Amino acid sequence: MAKSKFEYVKQFESEDKLLPNCWIVVRIDGKGFHRFSDVHNYIKPNDDRALDLMSKAAETVMEEFKDIVLAYGQSDEYSFVFKKTTNVYNRRASKLATNVVSLFASSFVYFWPRYFGTTMMQYPPAFDSRTVLYPTDKNLRDYLSWRQADCHINNLYNTCFWKLIQEKGLTPAESQERLKGIENGDLDLSLQLHLSGSSTSRSQSARGHGRGMDSRRSPQMSRKLTRPNIDRLHVDLIGEQFWTDYPDILNPPKR
Numbered sequence: 277m278a279k280s281k282f283e284y285v286k287q288f289e290s291e292d293k294l295l296p297n298c299w300i301v302v303r304i305d306g307k308g309f310h311r312f313s314d315v316h317n318y319i320k321p322n323d324d325r326a327l328d329l330m331s332k333a334a335e336t337v338m339e340e341f342k343d344i345v346l347a348y349g350q351s352d353e354y355s356f357v358f359k360k361t362t363n364v365y366n367r368r369a370s371k372l373a374t375n376v377v378s379l380f381a382s383s384f385v386y387f388w389p390r391y392f393g394t395t396m397m398q399y400p401p402a403f404d405s406r407t408v409l410y411p412t413d414k415n416l417r418d419y420l421s422w423r424q425a426d427c428h429i430n431n432l433y434n435t436c437f438w439k440l441i442q443e444k445g446l447t448p449a450e451s452q453e454r455l456k457g458i459e460n461g462d463l464d465l466s467l468q469l470h471l472s473g474s475s476t477s478r479s480q481s482a483r484g485h486g487r488g489m490d491s492r493r494s495p496q497m498s499r500k501l502t503r504p505n506i507d508r509l510h511v512d513l514i515g516e517q518f519w520t521d522y523p524d525i526l527n528p529p530k531r
Contacts, residue, residue: 292370293368294369295411296367298409300358300367301356301407301410302376302405302407304354304355304356305403306353306401307403321431329392331508332391336380336387340379341358343359344357344359346525348513350431356376357525374405377403413526420513421513
């Protein structure tokens with residue numbers, strides 16, 4: 277870059293380098309997606325087109341950033357886990373957050389016609405992003421467990437909420453009142469569809485692929501993507517089985 281007398285303004289830039297030897301999670305979240313889903317006639321309570329589009333955008337991000345070892349998504353959010361040793365963008369928080377969210381958002385728009393066909397996008401979607409550090413493996417696993425527990429609770433409620441509207445003829449206000457005060461354990465636990473969210477991992481880390489679950493198929497099935505190094509799974513992240521099947525996520529091999 278050419279030198280000039282104006283270059284002194286660079287002094288006003290803040291240093292936002294993240295601590296070393298910590299897991300970096302970049303979490304993106306849709307802005308105003310309740311309205312976006314209504315305007316674009318999302319199927320309630322879960323629209324598989326939208327969920328598949330979100331996962332496709334996440335896979336595009338993983339293809340670009342090889343240091344992402346795991347991505348987890350539900351509804352209009354996605355979390356991207358960068359390995360502890362990453363030095364992408366010199367671990368600058370702003371660069372990581374902005375590059376991930378901009379690629380995700382542009383991919384969401386780019387692949388929209390593949391999943392929504394002739395349904396035109398009425399206005400541009402927006403996503404925010406943040407970077408969070410997790411110093412221990414337990415902290416990282418607890419974070420992912422928190423997001424999956426949130427997914428489980430929200431989907432149990434939303435599925436029952438919309439069943440009361442669509443099958444019982446209740447208004448949204450009546451449905452909300454009917455479900456008020458009901459414990460999660462009292463909800464119909466046979467409504468297991470979409471409860472796990474989407475996990476995207478690099479397949480060379482797996483010992484077996486038979487325990488993944490495609491959200492529209494049986495719990496024993498996993499879908500192998502066209503790119504051989506990425507799997508889209510719908511599995512339990514709170515228990516031990518996933519971490520046993522994918523040991524290299526927390527303990528990558530030495531090179």
